[in-house]
Amino acid sequence: MVRFAPFAAAVAYRAASSEAFAPASSQIRTQRLTSAANQVVAAPIASSPTLLSDMLTQTELPEKLYLPKEKEAAKVLGGVKIGNRKLTVITGASSGLGLNCAVALSKTGRHFVVMAVRDVEKGKRVAKEMGMPDNSYVVMKLELGSLQSVRDFVYNLKAFKSARPVDNLICNAAVYKPTDPEPAWTDDGFEQSMGINHFGHFLLANLMVDDMAKAKDARMCIVGSITGNTNTVGGGLVYPRADLGNLQGFEQGAKEPVAMADGKPFFGAKAYKDSKVCNMMTVSELHRRYHDSTGISFSSMYPGCIAETSLFREKRPWFRKAFPWFMKYVTGGYVGMEEAGERLAQVVDDPNCAKSDVYWSWNGGAQQVGRWSEDGKPKGAGGSGGEIFENAQSDAVRDRDVAKKMWDLSVEACGMEGKDLPKAAMAP
Numbered sequence: 001m002v003r004f005a006p007f008a009a010a011v012a013y014r015a016a017s018s019e020a021f022a023p024a025s026s027q028i029r030t031q032r033l034t035s036a037a038n039q040v041v042a043a044p045i046a047s048s049p050t051l052l053s054d055m056l057t058q059t060e061l062p063e064k065l066y067l068p069k070e071k072e073a074a075k076v077l078g079g080v081k082i083g084n085r086k087l088t089v090i091t092g093a094s095s096g097l098g099l100n101c102a103v104a105l106s107k108t109g110r111h112f113v114v115m116a117v118r119d120v121e122k123g124k125r126v127a128k129e130m131g132m133p134d135n136s137y138v139v140m141k142l143e144l145g146s147l148q149s150v151r152d153f154v155y156n157l158k159a160f161k162s163a164r165p166v167d168n169l170i171c172n173a174a175v176y177k178p179t180d181p182e183p184a185w186t187d188d189g190f191e192q193s194m195g196i197n198h199f200g201h202f203l204l205a206n207l208m209v210d211d212m213a214k215a216k217d218a219r220m221c222i223v224g225s226i227t228g229n230t231n232t233v234g235g236g237l238v239y240p241r242a243d244l245g246n247l248q249g250f251e252q253g254a255k256e257p258v259a260m261a262d263g264k265p266f267f268g269a270k271a272y273k274d275s276k277v278c279n280m281m282t283v284s285e286l287h288r289r290y291h292d293s294t295g296i297s298f299s300s301m302y303p304g305c306i307a308e309t310s311l312f313r314e315k316r317p318w319f320r321k322a323f324p325w326f327m328k329y330v331t332g333g334y335v336g337m338e339e340a341g342e343r344l345a346q347v348v349d350d351p352n353c354a355k356s357d358v359y360w361s362w363n364g365g366a367q368q369v370g371r372w373s374e375d376g377k378p379k380g381a382g383g384s385g386g387e388i389f390e391n392a393q394s395d396a397v398r399d400r401d402v403a404k405k406m407w408d409l410s411v412e413a414c415g416m417e418g419k420d421l422p423k424a425a426m427a428p
Contacts, residue, residue, distance in 0.1 A: 066146035074159035092173025100341020106136035116142035144200030145186040165214035178269035189255035197275035209422035213294035224300035242273035250409035287357035293425035301360040304335030361391035
């Protein structure tokens, strides 16, 4: 069995990751489309009949992500359906990690799942296709690219559940657009990666704190990423690195034409990484401000590298075949979609995961390239298998001064007033 030296493997990982972010051909144009994973990706425009057929299964994003006519009528009398089960809300639950987490939780019999999704009809369809029990979930409209939609969702959620509190909130939905040459904007004028991944979830989390404070063993998890942690192989060795700078972009309002947190020119891959830093900082700030007074456990997690995600659908066929193999047998970071969903479900279901201000990981957490194992699959890089543990975040993520500044500027950018902020006692 060939043993891979950490340095050589790390270099190879960087090269492959860079290839992942390169368009399949410099000769084709790209347009923004909504992928099957409810993510915004760049897809090629070509004359190939097969490619065109694939593209016709996708829907082009409108100029506005959320229109008044799309406001969903509130569902009521949900308390009867929920029963004695825990009420768990998952954003981005119509595909990928969020869907597999919803499936895992629904089949335990201990959770009633609210699938908070952009496309309600798609959410209903995939829930049935995945075999989720009929009485285990409800699908509700949530467009994180619109702060008004976030507020409408919270209103409808409260109408549905009545006085019963939410037990768990999983902020999972995200967009990732490393190949886009120019920024796209949310309805509120934020660059979409930051607007959807961070600002939308930031408002949602704040609006839910007081309600969740009424629940026993309430947990709020915002999905993180190694790409936002510079103390990992993926975050430290793969260009570009996450860097919020001094939040100059946030200071300017974080709205069009300002596309980046640090105020610099748009860079799609970095915009995603920066949003993940903000996600993990938000968790730490929520814990510091509200854990003691509410009892809510705030956490983040990294599920492993889901190398077969539809995110790479526009890449060359050889790359789509090679990348999962590379992550399995070289870096050891590969994890399948079902297992990743089970990992996310564990964070809110396992009694051992009740601790607050934790960044959960498995199998080494991608702090290093995997070590050789007799089964040919390197171990210790966050991939399949292994036990859950409390991982360490980078110094940049744990920077208290920057985190506080990020929080204050996010409140301002989202236009949050007294009614939007938790009434729970805040730690000094």
